[in-house]
Amino acid sequence: MMKTNFHFQDGDAFYEQLLQAHEGLTREQSELLNARLIILLANQVGDARVLKECIEAAGRL
């Protein structure tokens, strides 16, 4: 099951790191970084059902 509660140890720090990682990148580089990050994080999750639910949740714009 996809977690819908807050699960970060330090959410603000993650958010800051994410923004910093994109600083100075072109739009294309930013997109590639995001894509790489999604695949790295997805491998941490692994669980097929959770990943499916996350993709669906992200798609509900």
Next chain:
Amino acid sequence: MPADYAETPFASGYEFTEGSGYDLPEYPFEAPPEIASGEVSHHPIVIVGAGLAGLTMACSLARYGVPAVLLDEDNTVGAKGASSRGICYTQRSLEIFERLGVYDRIAAKGIQWSVGRTFAGADEIYSFDLRQQSNYNLSSQPPFINIQQFYIEGYLVERLAELGRVQLRWKNRVTGFRQDGECATLTVATPAGEYRMRADHVIDATGAHSPLRGWVGASVTAKKGDDRWCIADVRFSRRPPVERHTWIEAPFNDNRAVWQHLMADNVWRIDYQMAPDSDPVAVSRESVVRERLARQFGADCEVEIVWVGPYAYRSECIDRMRHGRVFFMGDAAKVVSPFGARGGNTGVSDADNLAWKLAAVMKGRADPALLDSYHQERHEAALQNVQVTNRTSSFLRPQPGPQKLFRDAVIGLARQHAFARPLVNTGRMAIANPYTRSSACDRTGGQPVQNVGFGWADGSMGTVNDLLAWAEGRLLLLVFGDTSAQALQRLAAVTQTMPVRAVQVVGTEDAPMAVEHVLDPKGHLQGACHVFGHAWALVRPDSYVAATGESIDTTLVHSIGRALGLQDETARPPADVHGPRVGAEPPSFEAPREEAA
């Protein structure tokens, strides 16, 4: 079969010849008897199309002792123009060919390989060695053999002549079809004139341009891609390593994909991905192909071009694999891109699936309802194969935008991290597809059984295929472990009243009690049947488990009935199942499951 048919010299006249192209055999046309007699003949089974699927079907039926007529519009194997089409045959197909009696010739002629390497740019990013994968190790057949498709077809043609039972009619082109409650009627054009024949069952193995789809009004789900490839079969003065190489982005092909495989006669197949809008004539012009080969192998490498052809990859799947009396198989049922060798190999499995069912129905051993499970099982397989190949297609031909972005991300990560390498999708090799929604398989069944080895009671070695041959088209019941005297009695009742042959499989700890028993000291046979401990496995003639269970009780009887297409609760076989024993009651057990075998 005409008396002189078997005497026709099927010379091995299709060896690779120096120079360009293959010299394919030509088989003689004989005027069908219907033309002289003017009569409409009647046949239980007519197979249309003597390609890989049609020939496998014909050979399987002949082995089960069931007569059929096989029609082919051409007079040779392979395709005119001498292309070799399929080249990679999976362990499952090789196991089937072993049952048909052509495996030894395939193994002698073909090339075995197990190492595959994937490159992006100049770097190798992923490799595998199938010999290191334990799931391939136990079969008597290797993971793969690469060989030109027409060789296998030629071996099957010659095998058919040995087996008899099937009339193979060359240069017989089906031009018309209709069916009703009584039979199907085919109109056939030949060089000697036209004739008509009736059939109870028609097998459409005509390939991707099947005319029968239209004649029966079959609906097809299709996906048109813009992926274009140019395939070159070549011989070199300097041979590349005996490995499959794949480039996702080949610097020598404008950063598009390239495949490099080997096959018999020292011929290599090089597949080049082309630009989406490329002109098929221009990309396959010999001078252009030579230039491409020189970029890959060096200008000093002498190249002999055997065959070149452009392809537009696509996927198609018929929505119902049975329309009345017509069964669709091979490319007539579904068309996929060649990634993972899921075309020809699944056609072979289509034929293997339908042949034993038709044979069992014709011999009165199974209910005609069993034939509906052909669609259930092979359509599930077809859909899975279409899905798997379409996933590979999206990886290899990503659309600009997000598709290309994520591929770049995966390739980049794969260079740095092992976890990302399995995401690199250059084709997932064909497997024996499991059946999860078949009316003929219990939920404990539907899994393929590998052709593993065991010991006969006298200590000599046997294989699953030997056991299937012993069962002669009946179901094969393997009972693992010790067996009580009561269970043996019940087993005897089963084998006397139903088309089943049973054998006890003993490990190192068990006592052989049944008259028919085999030895499985390493547990390979048990593992292949997907069971553990004291258990039984009901294996079908196509080497799939129909059901498994623990005790010899009513569950087993129901499973047998189900595997034979009998849906009714009493699992009563059709009256003519037993030959002279007509009217014998099927065994009825009230034994609770705890009172185990």
